[in-house]
Amino acid sequence: MSARNVEAIPDPVVGGDEAGGYQQLASLILSTQDLPAMPHVASKVLELSGDPNTSADQLHQVISDDQAMTARILKIANSAMYACSRQVKTLTEAIVMLGFDSIRSLVVTSAARSLYSTGNSRMGLKERLLWEHSVGSAFACRLLVLERFPQLAEEAFLAGLMHDIGKLLLNLQVPAKFDEIVQIVYNENRHFCETEHELLGFDHTNVGAMLVAKWNLPPLLEQIIADHHNPAAFNLEAPLLLYLDVANNLCKKLGIGFVDFPELDMSALLSNQLLGIDDAMLDEVAGKLQHTLETEMDIFI
Numbered sequence: 159m160s161a162r163n164v165e166a167i168p169d170p171v172v173g174g175d176e177a178g179g180y181q182q183l184a185s186l187i188l189s190t191q192d193l194p195a196m197p198h199v200a201s202k203v204l205e206l207s208g209d210p211n212t213s214a215d216q217l218h219q220v221i222s223d224d225q226a227m228t229a230r231i232l233k234i235a236n237s238a239m240y241a242c243s244r245q246v247k248t249l250t251e252a253i254v255m256l257g258f259d260s261i262r263s264l265v266v267t268s269a270a271r272s273l274y275s276t277g278n279s280r281m282g283l284k285e286r287l288l289w290e291h292s293v294g295s296a297f298a299c300r301l302l303v304l305e306r307f308p309q310l311a312e313e314a315f316l317a318g319l320m321h322d323i324g325k326l327l328l329n330l331q332v333p334a335k336f337d338e339i340v341q342i343v344y345n346e347n348r349h350f351c352e353t354e355h356e357l358l359g360f361d362h363t364n365v366g367a368m369l370v371a372k373w374n375l376p377p378l379l380e381q382i383i384a385d386h387h388n389p390a391a392f393n394l395e396a397p398l399l400l401y402l403d404v405a406n407n408l409c410k411k412l413g414i415g416f417v418d419f420p421e422l423d424m425s426a427l428l429s430n431q432l433l434g435i436d437d438a439m440l441d442e443v444a445g446k447l448q449h450t451l452e453t454e455m456d457i458f459i
Contacts, residue, residue, distance in 0.1 A: 184359050187331055188368055194327075196373040199224040200269040204374065207258040207265075214253045217261065222249055227268045233457045234264050238450050239297065259312040266316055266375070267296075271458065273326055281459070284340075288326050290451070291415025292319050293458045297450055298405035301443045302435065303398070310398055316375070317382050317402045323369055324362030324383075325350070332358075340416070351387045363387055392428050403429035404440075412444060414451065 186192055196204070202220050206212040221228055228249050235246040235256055246252045253261055274281055274289045281289060296318030303314040329336040335357060342353045354361035367384040371377075382399050385391035392400055407427055410417040424430055424440055 181359070187328065187358075187365055188360065190368065190372050192331065193365075193369050193372050194273060196269050197224075197272065199227060200265045201374070203265045204262060207262045212258070214250065217253050217258070218250050221253075221261075221265070227265065230268045230271070230457075231261070231264045234267065235260075237454050237457055238446075239300070239454075263312045263315050263319075266373075267319060267458070269373075270319060270323065273323070273330070284329060285326070286459070287416050288322060288329070289458070290455065291409055291417075292322055293455070294409040294412075294414035294447060294451055295319070295321060295402070295405045298408050298443060298447050299401050301446055302401045302405055302439075305439070307397060307401075310401075313376070313379065313398060314401055314405075316379055317386075317398055318405050320366065320370060320375070320379065321383055321386050321402055321406065322362060322366065324364065324366030327365050327369060328354070328358075328362060344416070349387075361387070389428055392432060394432055397433070400429040400433050403427065404433065404435060408440065408444060408447070412448060414447075 195201075199220060203217060206217055206220060221231065231249065231252055232246060234240070235242065235252040240256060240260070242255055246255060256264075270292070271289070274285045296315045299314040299318035300311050303310045307314075325336070328339070339350065339353050339357055342348055342357075343350055351361040351363065363384050363386060367380045370380040370383055378398070382396075382402060385396075385399055386402055386406065392403065394400070404424070404427060407422060407424065407429075409415055410419045411422040411424065413420065424435075425437070
């Protein structure tokens, strides 16, 4: 289903409720009117960063209007993720040293982070676990692609960060249903997508792809989010999707987020079989990932 076609709401799968209830729920969640809009400053920054005629001064002028976003960008710019040769002290230095693509990633991070706050601006346990898994997947995906496809580093980070955003939106819009899904998944060892389809008639990949479309992020990112649980789409012509699957599963193996699956065999993943990432590389990425999250996760909270 293309998330840019808001008419394309999937047919409900009838379970314990009436079919009409599923269709109503699908309409509620998969309507662009009910999806949160990207904050104005972030939206303007994305527009400017995609324009080759934009100057660093123009970006600075827009971002500096949002003090919280400016502070978060400076913190992340000085994190191990970017490993700058010297401390980044000002927003202008961050824009010049990191480049527009990286600034775009940090702005989307700030915008996505705002969705994880509960009413008092603090995260509950459920939201924190979702956010930690998203940040961990973003780090892991970025680290994995750097060896062969460094030009995809920022796209990889965004893919990891946004891949499960649909779960958050389900939690925000229909918390009772989402709680029921979580209970079934963990009490019965079921897959999220399977359970979501049974209870809702669609899954978090559909919802997440629609949010990415509403936020005018690249269509490639939308497609990756829509397909990240679809092995039929896994092939070497879509390397970012493969790296996301490896990163997502690595986080599950390390217990980053809801799922703690230490016995997961990474070599058995179709995505990893296609990419051929060796154990040494996975161990190296896992070590960097765990160290970064242990020492710098507070930057993202």
